[in-house]
Amino acid sequence: MAASDPTPLDDPRARAAQTKRDRTRRALLDAADATFGARGWANTRMEDIAAAAGVSAATAYNHFPSKHVLVGCVYSPLVHPLLIQADHDVRTDRPVVDALTDQVRALARISQRNRKLTAAFWSAVEEYTIKIAGPPDPGDDIDPRTLAPVPQPLRVLIEHGQLTGELRAYPTALEASGMIANLLLLRSINHPDEPAEVTAELLLTVLFGMLRPELLTDAGAQARPFGHVH
Template identity: 45%
Template sequence: MAPSAGRSDDARLRGAATKRARSRAAIQAAAAEVFAARGWLATRVEDIARAAGVSTPTAYNHFPGGKQQLMGEVYRPLVDPLLSAADAAIRSRVDPFEAVRAHVSALAQLARRHQRLTEALVIAVGEQTAKVGRPTVPDPSDIRIIVPLTAPLTQLLEYGQLARAFRDYPPAADTSSYHTNAILLRVFSRPDETPQDTARIALSQLIPALDR
């Protein structure tokens, strides 16, 4: 093959990869806007594809898990700072109680700042759980795998248990799941509540359960 032909093939491959990346980014950005505007129940993949300027099959080609996967990809970047903050607190040996308080406050702020997306996320997770039960295998299209909502608090609780600051029981994962879900559900039950009040209520129940 002539060198020019090889360069031409490389250029076509790069162009195709760039086009695919742009399409994926456009679909994800459109999903964030549509979910925030319409909520979970009123949103269809067709609506997201139209807003992104692509066909519905193209949207499914990028996100074969459909609405569930799209919701996960939209919300995951919002959770990443919570994961980073938990890692930083553990590395810096921050007091476990202070680290938990900071995380709960940050999660409440996140849930309230992105209230419509949080509402959509909670419904999506509930639907997925009702449909297939607990995730049993790694599934890259399962919203519960994509969005590790309980992971930061689980890490902080395990850190506190290892430091002998927190009770060993219940297991960190169970405590994290219970209290993280409680915070998110207050978006529904108390839609006008401030993030500060949400955090205060959550911590009033969580901290006594941790203290040895």
């Protein structure tokens, strides 16, 4: 190639094509967000999302090979800030009880504000888990569990707390974070009108009942230490 030949990034046609791909992808994500939220997982087809985005089904499948991928990509931006916060809390050695409490309350708010989308995401996770009959594989880039790793911020903090001795070593961070995330997502289906603070109190009681039970026992049998946001 001669030095004067344009590289793909310098080629106006390549830039225009990339801009079109980006716009189409964005339109599909926006359409999926709205359609999953309105119709749920079972009643939404890729064809419905494509039509809402104004593209063909073939184009939709070219960008996202399945509904599982699409709902994972839609949910991912809701999880990403929590991962950043968890990493920051670990780096700054924030007390793990405070960090986990804020994380769980944030997760509950996200679920409540996006209840129908969360229910659709959970349905996709359950369906995909049954399909592959196994835990998430970090190398599987079409698994909604890896695209939007809801338990991961909790796992990061729990692992840190177990290393510092702030939390009990059992159950493992992997198991504990998975149980809390599963309970959160399940309640998006079984208790769709539950306020976020009610969900958060339940999740925190279960979490610290496993990993820091003295927070509950020291408060007394009738106390509810996670019932208020201070």
